Amino acid sequence: MKFKRQIFGFMDLLRFKKMVPLRAKKLAEAPATPLPTSYRVDRTVKILHPGMQQAELTEIRQETPDMKTFTFRLSGKMMFRAGEYVTVGHKIGDSLASRPYAIASSPLTALEKGEISVGIKKAGFFSGWMFDNAKTGDKFFIGDPSGFFHYDGVRDRAVVAGIAGGSGVTPFLSMARAIAEGSEDFSLVLFYGARTEKDLAYKEELDKLCSDKFKVVYVLSDEKNEKYESGFVTAELVEKYAGKDVSVFMCGPQAMFDFADKEMAKLDLGGKYVRKESNCVAARDVAPTQYKLRVHIRDEVFEVNADARETLLTxxxxxxxxxxxxxxxxxxxxxxxxxxxxKYTIAGADKRRVADAKFGFIHPCCTYPDSDVELEVPAGEIPQ
Ligand code: FES
Known part of the structure; x- marks a missing residue:
């Protein structure tokens, strides 16, 4: 209803008096259909930001001697960009452990079937446990899709040279699947490094996905095979198959980054055209020393042990x-x-915002204790 101010003030008062009966009349005229219990915008938000959810492990597939694919049925649909990761977690003994994994399946599978797959290499506490103990039917918790390791048409060049080592191939597999199904539109040339042919995970599927927009170049370091390139992924190799006008995306172990960093510098691409998916912070190589860690979560206080070799998060x-x-x-x-x-030490570069560092905030995932520590930590989202 429009309300236009009248020249004479008493007219406004008269109209104001009539508002209650007018409202009653409009209500009486309205249809008796109940209001919707949910709105489309809310449903879209739920798909975009599902939060931590329960998921059932529905399939385990051996890819190579030390790598398996785990497929989860989610509680609902999920929308993600190919290249993003999710946190997968589970209670193991007394620990509530988790780890981020790049999604290997395609965005459409998550949206249409409510399913995602991740590739896990047998290494470290959680991945080792997954590899040896997880079985179909087990329930896990899975976090929101996250990260920036995905294509961006504004930032990136039309051709991406992907450099992958080990389980670092999984985000590129998702990208190749997304290109094939049409949910991503860019050209990807994947340089996939492994020791030997039998260490190449997903080879059959990668070969099938090849098209005018997706190529894969296998590079073996420990085996001579005329079907493949040998050695490591060099600047020369990238230029040979993908050209110089590329964005470079890298995902793999630290040793691969160390080598590829030097090689990609030769292409002189500029910082914004080179992106790396960071690896989780590992244990540090110092003498084992036990400290006390006091943790405030909301109105509860916990006292736990903290080893100088491990992060506060661990x-x-x-x-x-x-x-x-x-x-x-x-x-x-x-x-x-x-x-x-x-007192504490941060692993690698300090990635905190300036204000966080100034006002005494830390990231426990990359911080090792150097004394007893007291922290105030937000509550986690894991459904209990
Ligand atoms: S989990 Fe990302 S900064 Fe700690």
Whole structure:
């Protein structure tokens, strides 16, 4: 109803008096159909940001001697960009453990079937446990799709040279699937490095996905085979198959980054055209020393052990505390917690925002204790 101010003030008062009967009349005229219980915008938000959800492990497939694909049925649909990762977690003994994994399946599969797959290499505590103990029917918790390791038409060049090592092939497999199904539109030349032919996971499927927009170049370091390139992924190789006008995406072990960094510098691409998917912070190589870690979560206080070799996040998870974690590499800021007291060392580069560092916030996922520590940590989202 429009309300136009009248020249004479008393006219406004008269109209105001009539508002109640007018409202009653409009209500009486309205259809008796109940209001919708949910709106389309809310349903879209739920798909875009599902939050931590329960998922059932429905399939395990052996890919190579030390790598398996795990497929999960989600509680609902999920929307993600090919190249993003999810946190997969489970209670293991007294620990509430989790780890981020790049999604290997296609965006459309998650949207239409409510299913995602991740490739896991047998290494470290959680991945090792998954590899040896997880079985179909088990329930896991899965976090929101996250990360920036995906194509961006504004930022990236039309051709992406992907450099993958080990399980680092999974985000590129998702990209290749997305290109094939039409949910991504760019050209990808994948340089996939492995020791020998039998270490190449997903080879059959990658070969099938090849098209005018997707090519794969296999590079073996420990085996001479005329079907493949040999050695490591060099600048020369990238130029030979993908040209110089490329964005380079890298995902793999640190040793691969160390080599590829030097090689890609030769192409002189400029910082914004080279992106790397960070690896989780690992244990540090120092003498084992035990400290006390006091953790405030809402109005509860916990005291747990913290080993100088492990991050504060690992110490909290080992004690079964439900605390936030996503990238485990210091980059996303999701685990951001307030340091009350204690000394610490940050693994690698300090990726905190300037204000966080100034006001005493740390990222427990990449922080090792150097003394007893007291922290205020936000509550985690894991459904209990
Ligand atoms: S989990 Fe991403 S910064 Fe700690």
């Amino acid at each position: 110490a909290m998870e080992r004690a079964g505390l439900n605390v936030p974690a996503k990238c485990r590499a210091g980059g996303c800021g999701y685990c951001h917690s307030r340091l009350i007291s204690g």
